[in-house]
Amino acid sequence: MSSHTNVVTPRRITGVFPIARTGCRQDWSEVRRSLPCVSVVWFVRVRPLYRERVSHEVAVNLLEQTTQVLEWPRLLDALAGHARSTMGAAGCRALELANDLPDAQRRQQETTEMGQLQASGEAPPTLAFQDIRDPLARATKGAVLEVHELRDCAMVLELLEESSRFVERHRSDAPALVSAAYPLLSVGPLRSVKTALDAAIHPDGSIKESATPELRRLTHQVQGLKQQMRDQVNQMLHSRRYEEILQEQYFAQREGRYVIPVKADMRGRVQGIVHDVSASGATVFIEPRELVELNNSIKVVDLEIEREVRRILRELSACVAAQSETVMAGLHALAVLDGISARASFGRQLKAHPVSLNDQGRVRLRHARHPLLVLSKEQVVANDILLDESTQVLVISGPNTGGKTVTLKIVGLFALMVRAGLHLPCDAESEMAIFSDVYADIGDAQDLARDLSSFSAHMIQMIQLLDQTDRQRRNDRDGTPQQWLVLLDEPVTSTDPAEGAVLV
Template sequence: MDEKSLHMLEFPKILERLAGYAAFSASAELAHALRPSTDFDEVARRQACTREARHLLSRHAEISVGGARDVRPLVTRAARAGVLLGHELLEIKTTLESARDLARFFERRGQEFPHLAAIAARMAPPPGLIEAISRAVSERGEVLDSASPRLASLRSEIKIAHERLLGRLNAIMNDPKVAPWLQESLITLRNDRYVLPLKAEGKGHLRGIVHDQSASGATLFIEPLAVVDLNNAWHELQLAARDEERRILAALSAQVGAQAEAITTLVEALAEFDLALMCAKYADDLRAAEPVVLPFRPASPAHPGSTLRLYQARHPLIDPARVVPIDVVLDDKTYAVVITGPNTGGKTVSLKTVGLLVLMAQAGLHIPAQSGSTLSLFANVFADIGDEQSIEQSLSTFSAHITNIVRILKQTTPQALVLLDELGAGTDPQEGSALARAILAHLVALPVTCLVATHYPELKAFAHATPGVVNASVEFDLQTLQPTYHLTIGLPGRSNALAIAERLGLPPSIVAAAREMLNPADLRAEDLLEEIHRQRDLAQRARAEAEQARAEAEALRQELARQLERIEEERQAILRQAAEHAEAELAALRAEIERLRRELARARLPLEAIKRVAETVEALGEQAEKALSPAVAPTTPPERPELGERVRIRSLGLEGTVVAQGDEDVEVQLGNLRLRTGLHDIQRAGVTETPPSPPPATPRRRKTAPASATPSPTLIAPSPGLELDLRGQRADDALTALERHLEAAYLAGLPFVRIIHGKGTGRLRQAIREALGQNPYVATWERGLEGEGGDGVTIARLKSEAT
């Protein structure tokens, strides 16, 4: 990629923000070194890593590289026979442990996160190194006694020697002949030797070696001769222990150096994994979506074969509260855009937005745009944007721009993207306009995908008359004299120079005189353009009002649907309670009859009277059970038919063949119609059965199958509910569940289904919406409102009986 253009488009600022999410320096270096790729497989791999990382963080927010450090300099030093200190070995151990934990985590999740698992496969630490460092170095970076038997022995001897030394000094300090001459009763250190503070005038009362004296000279710090040998023995043991510690650290460093290549590979894998997490976190904060990156289509003289469709694209470096989304959607015949309008910055922002999003997509980053945005894989991106005046090279702004454009024209190819801001500006308007048209004509003839911003009206006519080129404009609010930053493809921009001058207070007579000097044809064109913009603004306002009304109606429809669903649930609950109550009363009555029968039998009285009462109770019980049976689930599991067996569907009174089985239902082939129904609605063919009496409640709505599934018998089916939650499911499983739910909802007569798929990476949402567009039961679908879950929810409207 062209480095000069990367800086013009501010791509390094994107990398700087990305590096802010780094967990350690190695991944921050990778972020700063990240560049857009021109290899399709590499771009696809990067995008997949970002997608999997977003999915991973949505389910395991705690996942990270832990306490990993960039230990490659330490490993290099160890490989060159250098000796690492305890805390440096501890950094290596912590890094190896982080890599080991991640490798174990992905061993069990390789199918769910294949690209991240491939990175984690390179994280396996060298065998035995973690354990060796753990045995020798503590969590504070100190060498442990357990590092070697000799070190443990030496430290034990040091402790004994230290105790003997202090004991002897305490005895001298408490000697009546010495105690009066001590400045104070304490033992202190000087030059790593234990000494006593002796008054200067008592020097002859304690024989020893003077190691220091106080600033005033009143105190001498003396090592008594009686402890010199003990001090020496203590020091010798300390030196021996230090040498043993160094030997242990050297041995561990040699182990690290022997595994330098493996540890370096491990650190690089950790950095690559952390970079994927960084891309995911940055995407979540940008509310970004995964772009669809496509290779170029076969080129023709009339089109380079590029694709550019950005929906609701936002500049990633502008405050999200202020940024205005734009749509840049080119049809299959268009590859060049001429953006016109007043000099207010809106055109430059549009160019930078397109350029930055292309670079981000090819670098493996998700882009701040709506799901479904599609881009070609460009071989290079060239930009000429901003003030390029160079005092050092004695170049004016015009000269600097032309120099850069000459460089771009030499290097560009049909598979490049070219972005030119204020083409031809900075010189005589007539010559600048001609030069701009010539440069644009050259790019169109190559052909090259390009976006050009200009204020020359001649380029509007060129775009209108040239195949493959389209006009676009950035809107300007004449009331506030501020740009709206809305980009409109298909309409050229208005100059607004006279209107702006009038709003700013220029005398009307001067404005009128300027208007008279204009070409009447230009005035008519401007007036016509003004009317087109005015009519479009009216249409947009009307559309916004209609959309608001539709949203309010939809909210009311959903509230009514929720109320109906609650009423249905309450009705079913009441029926269940009634059934339970009736069953309890019948059981109690039967028990009472049985008790009376036993008493009459004991009394040897006739049982005729009690028998008639029992028969009446049984009859009432059977009637109650028949009346309440539709609301009460069977207590015994139904018999499961075999595949290929002929069965009868009770609710339809039709016979068919079992072609598929589920846990609680079966699929039956009825002529050309395949119907899925519950096991309780199935009866073996040839077995007669009296159908149950219908419940004394409002019958369910009837629905017929779609026209494509003829013949279409009238079906009566239970409601599967208005909501289907598919979050966390794999795409294949989710689409299977979606198909079953839509079929059941259609047969139950539901008006719509609310499908919850979450926002995540957008893959599941995209798959669901593609399936909805092909489903025979679905009339239309739309994203949820902000109060319903926004883009994490899709509302599928089912076909009515009339359709």
């Protein structure tokens, strides 16, 4: 522990907690001397005798309460900042927690392997890719994708190929990472789709004129017609007939047709079609009669080009739709890979290490530092936190601002981090337990809208916890003991000391 925090080792008394109706048997404690502190915080390991599926409403309330007071969303936001894609960042913010020890160990191994590859210069390709789930879904329903959407698909397919080679290259030295991104090993059938997209679309999102022979022919035809138009317009601009009529010697286009700028008071001297007027009203843009037929020819070929382009986009969209399941699986694998890469980069920023994991309740943290403090401060006071199988209640005492609440939050955050596959900012020789549930009652829970004082709000939260445990006992039949980590900051305070003492 830090030099500002005293740990009082309790004498264990095995008995039934006064609220025995919950079916919980726990180890309680009796302090050997008076506590030299202003406040007391607690680590309590509760072992429910039975476990059940609890109601959704209560479970969500307890989870939200715990994650908020531990600032878990803030930590996930910091993690998401290391992702390169929107899907990867969203996955970081919605990071699921492992349910058992093997799952947690697998996730930690993924992070470890990615960190080793990053350190050796063998990091995966840059995982900045577009979220193409919506275009894929529309293509599957028969929609014709726009050129830029197909361009995005082509870029994703290219990244899938590069990532597939990366995963294949590290089958032996990063097995957990390869297993997490296994759909990338099945992207071979997408090569023909990528070839078709690359043959038709420029990287800037425009259609190549070489996409089909017909498009090439039409493109050359319209280019020839436009050259004829430019030559004819230039002759008109420099002829004596238009010298006094023109506002300036240039030509423009309005609605895809070539026009010349004529002075407003001279428009009667030009036979043709008026397409526009300048903002000042001084210039009228007219398509002279001499240009109408050539403009019509250009318009007809432009329409034929547009039809050919739509036909090409329709064929390419159908090609993408035919492999949509493989593309979607690969897309999610890229997001998973991006999330693991973010976890490894985040661990490097925290100067974190992988630690030994157990499901026996042992917590042996050496030089543990609060991750959010590490992100915001250069110097952070580290703590040693020890909680073994024989210690069911750990009481921490000390003066105000001595670090008691921070220590509670460290343990709570670490309990969540190891289940999320994150490395811990502590010594590599540390060990952390996997707790199936974490509950934290920290800070002032006063809620005036619900007419709850600080004391009554804390009591209601504890009752919710006990009620959930009771529900678990009544419905679960496997009898497998599960461990909860309960973090209580200054329990039964904010009331008369004599009245509060009765509750403990």
